[in-house]
Amino acid sequence: MPKYMLIMRGTDESNAAMMASIEESMAATRQLIEEMLKDGVLLAAEGLDDPRRGVVVDFGGAAPVVTDGPYGETKELFGGYFLLDVASQSEAVEWAKRVPAARGSKIEVRRVAGDDEVPEV
Template sequence: MAKYMLIMRGSDESVAKMVETPFEEILETMGRYNDELIRAGVLVAAEGLDDASNGVVVDLSGQTPVVTDGPYGETKELFGGFYILDVASKEEAVEWARRLPAFPGTKVEIRRVPGIDEFPQDNEWIIKERAWRERTGQL
């Protein structure tokens, strides 16, 4: 099994459609999908994000970090939520992404989440992280 993150990226079209859809309808649709993931035993985490206008960006590209309040430039630069799935393969993650109920114009980026066992086990920071994960029940 491997963990994969599904990152939902909106567009102007998908955000407009979402705004006009009753919230209860969105909850029902996403709830059914989430329940499917839970019943399949592949859901590790899932979160939607607050409106981008309430967020900030910290730009570290210069010598001094620059903080900018939302909203940001283009909708396509934002992601609105994510899932982390523990599945057998990237192909299985793709299949779950294809079934994700999303508004037209939404894109889903799929990225593998490397496990701690893939890092050098004699590194002091990996040793500390492994101990923290064990203490918190993550391993």
């Protein structure tokens, strides 16, 4: 079965809205995870720390440059993911529709390339 990643993409505003009701959001997310586990589709799920605690390594110049914090623009931030083992993209989309995301956020659904699709060197 193919694997699909549900990539959680929020904005500063949607992240703030989620944090305002974090207990409710976490309870709803735990319930969804239990359903995914029960159906045998969840392979992994993780959230990322505050982007202000990260660094960016920029390869745009001759040598990599490391800067603190998130990207220059924080219109969309990768906040976490679910990795699912499902039969199709449409099944992955149905699970994505059930994720208790804050208004204004997005979930990107992408198929994970199989080992046989990686070019050999």
